[in-house]
Amino acid sequence: MTTGALPRRVTARDVARRVGCSVATVSLVVNGKGEGRVASSTQQLIWEAVADLGYRLNQTASALARGRSSTIGFVCPDPTNPFFSMVLEGLSGALDDELSLTLLMPNQGSDYDLGTLQRALAGDFAGLIIATPGRHLMDGFVPTCPTLLLDAAEAHPRIPGIDLDVVGAAGQLADHLAGLGHRAVGYVGVSRDKASLQTRRQALASSLERLGSAVVADLELDVLTLSSARDAFSTAWPAWDAAGVTAVVCGDELHAYGVLQAARTLGIDVPGRLSLVGFNDLPYSELVQPRLTSVNLSALDLGAAAGAALQEYLITGEPPATTMLPTRLVVRESTARASR
Amino acid sequence: MTTGALPRRVTARDVARRVGCSVATVSLVVNGKGEGRVASSTQQLIWEAVADLGYRLNQTASALARGRSSTIGFVCPDPTNPFFSMVLEGLSGALDDELSLTLLMPNQGSDYDLGTLQRALAGDFAGLIIATPGRHLMDGFVPTCPTLLLDAAEAHPRIPGIDLDVVGAAGQLADHLAGLGHRAVGYVGVSRDKASLQTRRQALASSLERLGSAVVADLELDVLTLSSARDAFSTAWPAWDAAGVTAVVCGDELHAYGVLQAARTLGIDVPGRLSLVGFNDLPYSELVQPRLTSVNLSALDLGAAAGAALQEYLITGEPPATTMLPTRLVVRESTARASR
DNA sequence: ATGAAAGCGCTAACAG
């Protein structure tokens, strides 16, 4: 039973020695810069030696010599949240093979903080993508490498980003609800101090008001779990009922599921008595009845767009213009004509 | 509007020059090895200069000089799948601050392959964690750094791992079902060529047989989506019904949700007519009625255990013994006494 | 207590 002391790493020197050439030549060939500069016979020999010896380029040394790393950092609150895992998926799909992806998440707690950001700065990244930062988190931020902000309209004046058209989405949603005759809507927000989350509430409220409706009741939850929404809504419902609320909008769809659950328990008919909508189109929609009307924030596209933009940035050196991704309202069974 | 050409990086040399000491001293202090070796006045000065200049250790150079990197690689099929995202969460929580985590996932397709593994080998990782590899993927694998296999009993004779007690879980499940009088059960499998998945089916079958019951019908699905299970089950049901199936077990709970949906459409009462169970306890349980009985594979614990074990491995140099994590059957409303 | 020096393994001019 050999306990596995791993063999010393094979270096370019070993390959060079074996072939009888210099390290520089090995470097050229291995990096695919050999064509037209190194005799093809030599290339042959080098590749053979590489295979025989099991040589692999030392990325660390390569990065150091070259002066830039080839890994990009992705900062996000919680990979367990479908929204972020989908952004991640989109991002990873959009990145070139040579780029690797390291994940920076909070050490504890459900959202990342300055500490996480510090770690991101400390790592040697070719580029950085920061997803949905808290409102003031970026205030004193000085980028040390090409950096992109996701879903954080104006969190930082100098850093380009990819945004979701939350305002447009809120407008669509307001149209939809007002069109169904909803005059009084309740809003379930997330207390996390994020620009994107706050915009959702504000944009909805002002769009509604323009149409003669209004947000007349609020709930603000600390944690992004189904049960927190369920419990809070159960408690709040009598007052909301009295206030004439006929529709509830949740800043995050996960909360909408909680509200739905509470509604079932309380015997509130959705959508007969109460219409229900959430932002974020989580992959639960087929699971639950009635299926929820929701604002699709297309996390996958967001990730993909970020990947593409960052690569552009890395290649050209020019920061991309901040872009806005469209969102769309997906109408399902949880919204209907206002009950009164 | 200054387009952001980033300033040249501050090096230890800059700090040394500012303080009037040598780079070596800076290195010592910055790495916390200064106590008792560097005058505290000098340390003071160095820290001040570090702060003033905004010096950050170049991880790449450090790793090169030191001969080992401080990032660990995590290879997994799909971060979108709650099972893996929870493993990831557990892992990230268990890792020391100094260790960073890079993610290796398939470039395309839903499961990773040799290419992904190559990339993992090519990166310079301090350690590697490979989650639920396909059955023969590890066959010719030669580790280049401390490596751990997750949920892959015996995929490789020499590589230690953390396993889930799938056999024990299958036993509990068989007891539960047989105890409720189920004699004929249908199994919905996942075609992915994974040791863990195949073990689930086999262990269940043999446990059931020991109790006088049996798996009498099979479905094997290519993709891990709810809809694939829904459609396949809809088609298969008449035959399964005829075969006297009173319970369905799904190798992955996501499929169980699909079966549940099909059952609703077909008017099959769950659990009155048909009991339903899945492996993996996805975070959907509160959403759907009836809530599914399932085998909790504790992804979070798996990730945490892996993180702890790998760190041990890195520090001691000794490969940890392969360990087995307990699993447990969580009985909810989707299983009941056999209908006949 | 501190500095000089020799690398870590690779890349990028620059000579020939």
Next chain:
DNA sequence: CTGTTAGCGCTTTCAT
């Protein structure tokens, strides 16, 4: 076409 040279920024003896 290929080798020599000079680093990349840091760590680590080993003198002083």
